[in-house]
Amino acid sequence: MRTMSPPVGLPALADTDLVGQVARVLTQAVVQGRLPPGAKVVEAGIARELGVSRAPVREAARLLERQGLLVAHPRRGFFVRKFEIDDIDEIYDLRLCVERHAAVLAARNLTPQSRDKLRRQIDVLHTTADLDDPARQVEEDYRFHRLICEIAGNRRLLRLFDDLASELRMVIGLIGRLYDDPHEIARTHEPVLAAIEEGHPERIVAWVEYHIGHAWREVGRLVREIPPHGALKDEANTVRARSQFARKRKPVLQRSKA
Amino acid sequence: MRTMSPPVGLPALADTDLVGQVARVLTQAVVQGRLPPGAKVVEAGIARELGVSRAPVREAARLLERQGLLVAHPRRGFFVRKFEIDDIDEIYDLRLCVERHAAVLAARNLTPQSRDKLRRQIDVLHTTADLDDPARQVEEDYRFHRLICEIAGNRRLLRLFDDLASELRMVIGLIGRLYDDPHEIARTHEPVLAAIEEGHPERIVAWVEYHIGHAWREVGRLVREIPPHGALKDEANTVRARSQFARKRKPVLQRSKA
DNA sequence: CAAGACTAAACTGTCGACAATCGACGCTTA
DNA sequence: TAAGCGTCGATTGTCGACAGTTTAGTCTTG
Numbered sequence: 001m002r003t004m005s006p007p008v009g010l011p012a013l014a015d016t017d018l019v020g021q022v023a024r025v026l027t028q029a030v031v032q033g034r035l036p037p038g039a040k041v042v043e044a045g046i047a048r049e050l051g052v053s054r055a056p057v058r059e060a061a062r063l064l065e066r067q068g069l070l071v072a073h074p075r076r077g078f079f080v081r082k083f084e085i086d087d088i089d090e091i092y093d094l095r096l097c098v099e100r101h102a103a104v105l106a107a108r109n110l111t112p113q114s115r116d117k118l119r120r121q122i123d124v125l126h127t128t129a130d131l132d133d134p135a136r137q138v139e140e141d142y143r144f145h146r147l148i149c150e151i152a153g154n155r156r157l158l159r160l161f162d163d164l165a166s167e168l169r170m171v172i173g174l175i176g177r178l179y180d181d182p183h184e185i186a187r188t189h190e191p192v193l194a195a196i197e198e199g200h201p202e203r204i205v206a207w208v209e210y211h212i213g214h215a216w217r218e219v220g221r222l223v224r225e226i227p228p229h230g231a232l233k234d235e236a237n238t239v240r241a242r243s244q245f246a247r248k249r250k251p252v253l254q255r256s257k258a
Numbered sequence: 259m260r261t262m263s264p265p266v267g268l269p270a271l272a273d274t275d276l277v278g279q280v281a282r283v284l285t286q287a288v289v290q291g292r293l294p295p296g297a298k299v300v301e302a303g304i305a306r307e308l309g310v311s312r313a314p315v316r317e318a319a320r321l322l323e324r325q326g327l328l329v330a331h332p333r334r335g336f337f338v339r340k341f342e343i344d345d346i347d348e349i350y351d352l353r354l355c356v357e358r359h360a361a362v363l364a365a366r367n368l369t370p371q372s373r374d375k376l377r378r379q380i381d382v383l384h385t386t387a388d389l390d391d392p393a394r395q396v397e398e399d400y401r402f403h404r405l406i407c408e409i410a411g412n413r414r415l416l417r418l419f420d421d422l423a424s425e426l427r428m429v430i431g432l433i434g435r436l437y438d439d440p441h442e443i444a445r446t447h448e449p450v451l452a453a454i455e456e457g458h459p460e461r462i463v464a465w466v467e468y469h470i471g472h473a474w475r476e477v478g479r480l481v482r483e484i485p486p487h488g489a490l491k492d493e494a495n496t497v498r499a500r501s502q503f504a505r506k507r508k509p510v511l512q513r514s515k516a
Numbered sequence: 517c518a519a520g521a522c523t524a525a526a527c528t529g530t531c532g533a534c535a536a537t538c539g540a541c542g543c544t545t546a
Numbered sequence: 547t548a549a550g551c552g553t554c555g556a557t558t559g560t561c562g563a564c565a566g567t568t569t570a571g572t573c574t575t576g
Contacts, residue, residue: 017332018529019320044557053531054558055313062277062317066324068414074275075537077558090412097359097415105351154348156326157355160418276559302527311561312528333567335528 018052022060025050030069030080031169041070041078067163069170083171088223091171092216095164098157099145099212103204105152107196114151118193121147125189129182137182138172144189148196168219175222188214276310280318283308288327288338289427299328299336325421327428341429346481349429350474353422356415357403358466363410365454365462372409376451379405383447387440395440396430402447406454426477433480446472 026046029035041061043054050057061078064070070078106114121144128140142165149161188211195207284304287293299319301312308315319336322328328336364372379402386398400423407419446469453465 020332040557042557055316055530058313058558059317059320062320063324066321074278075558076539090414093363093412094414094418097355101355154351156348156352156422160352164414274559298527300527313560316528333528334569 018056019059019063022046022050022052022056023063026057026060026064027067027069027166030064031166031173033170033173035080037080037082037170037174039080041080043077068167081167081170083167083174085220085223087167088171088220089216091164091167092212092219095161095168096209096212096216098160098164099148100205100208102149102152102154102157102161103192103196103208104201105154105157106148107199107201107204109151109153110196110199114147115197118144118147118151118196122186122189122193125186126183129186134176137185138169141185141189142169171219171223175219276314277317277321280304280308280310280314281321284315284318284322285325285327285424288322289424289431291428291431293338295338295340295428295432297338299338301335326425339425339428341425341432343478343481345425346429346478347474349422349425350470350477353419353426354467354470354474356418356422357406357470358463360407360410360412360415360419361450361454361462361466362459363412363415364406365457365459367409367411368454368457372405373455376402376405376409376454380444380447380451383444384441387444392434395443396427399443399447400427429477429481433477 026035026041035041043057043061047054047057061070061072065072065078069081071081072078121140124140125137125144128137131137146158146161146165149158152158192204192207192211195204198204284293284299293299301315301319305312305315319328319330323330323336327339329339330336379398382398383395383402386395389395404416404419404423407416410416450462450465450469453462456462
């Protein structure tokens with residue numbers, strides 16, 4: 001038993017939580033497209049590769065199922081969620097609904113500190129734009145929007161945003177690259193922040209709608225033009241997982257003996 | 259393999275899905291308060307009572323965890339989510355955000371059929387009001403709002419509504435009874451529907467805000483007044499599950515050998 | 517008598533094992 | 547040649563077992 005007396009410092013010790021680790025790994029594999037939409041998630045395979053038994057893998061898969069990244073077909077296994085055009089519209093529709101609200105709340109809660117964070121994130125967007133690293137750019141973009149949700153101060157709203165974002169990451173991963181002109185994108189964030197600083201709800205809503213609506217149309221267009229690997233088809237043709245997730249045996253995950 | 263030629267008749271075979279059944283049972287136990295907030299969910303206990311092993315129980319628990327009904331404390335088990343005042347504000351804030359949007363979409367998609375469904379549901383609300391069955395009344399109330407989300411036609415939005423509703427059911431279960439005058443509540447749904455029929459976005463938003471805002475304030479008031487069993491306290495005092503979920507051994511769930 | 521140490525019982529985290537089921541392949545038959 | 551059937555390997559659904567932790571309860575000790 002440990003004494004547990006000095007309540008100082010909290011490195012938030014690594015989670016002994018195998019399930020959590022597996023869930024993270026799986027999530028990454030999905031959003032990065034290493035497990036393409038429609039792919040069957042073979043429990044034993046993942047388990048072997050990660051050096052664990054199937055139990056934690058199944059539990060992690062349940063988590064992702066509820067999150068919407070995987071779909072469970074009883075007796076047939078877990079499959080990576082497929083997207084259709086409708087899904088993209090749904091996701092953006094909901095995202096718009098949520099972020100509009102978040103932005104208004106954020107304006108209400110805005111402090112000098114949080115305002116600076118937003119400003120700085122826009123700077124990051126600009127500097128990242130020079131890097132020619134689309135994935136990074138997308139990530140920093142989300143970070144800005146996530147910041148708004150954080151400032152809004154509703155944890156459930158933030159979680160919802162994260163869920164939507166991971167679905168979007170999948171979609172964008174499929175498309176490949178998203179932005180024609182990263183700097184242009186970075187700039188379009190500015191009026192959103194300006195409106196939030198100004199604090200006028202109607203202006204905020206208008207700018208958020210403009211900003212997200214733009215992304216919506218853009219993604220919609222790209223997806224319609226480039227249906228990559230047929231991954232956006234709506235039929236049940238099972239795609240095979242790529243060989244990378246195939247067979248190995250050495251433990252990759254470790255229970256960090258705290 | 260079966261022949262699959264004549265597409266005649268379909269008895270819609272029962273789900274063999276044990277995990278799904280367990281998840282449903284657990285969800286009910288939680289929202290009905292048989293597992294009070296803060297209660298530890300002992301895997302072996304549930305498993306024994308349901309006549310299954312721990313594996314399906316754990317998987318079901320993961321589902322509920324992701325849904326927010328349970329909280330997982332590594333190495334300590336699953337606990338029923340506790341609510342604080344903040345949670346109620348969060349839930350209603352998000353609900354308002356979502357339903358406002360849903361109602362506008364619903365108006366856009368409204369067909370004579372869907373309009374009738376809404377009308378009929380309001381009738382049900384009125385007839386149920388005479389029954390003095392608060393739980394039922396709450397359920398029919400939600401059904402009306404859920405219908406709006408259905409008509410809105412965004413599946414993710416509908417799922418979000420369901421998640422929020424199950425959290426609210428928990429809260430309301432805690433409070434005990436909610437409505438002072440069920441008929442009054444039934445009536446307040448009418449202008450919402452009227453606005454949807456009329457189709458004017460601003461009016462719709464206004465009425466939804468009025469309607470839900472009313473419920474919000476009401477629930478907030480009741481919760482603040484009556485902190486039942488200390489279940490709304492925010493501290494980590496583990497509540498014991500009620501004896502009902504204690505020890506038995508006969509299998510309750512069955513794999514329907516279809 | 518209260519704070520702390522110690523012990524035993526109760527649980528959780530994982531694993532490996534097995535039976536049931538699914539899907540693919542190849543053979544048979546109109 | 548194409549639809550139907552049977553077989554076999556691959557994979558899922560569950561279980562029971564075990565080791566390591568956490569918790570509750572008891573016993574010391576200042």
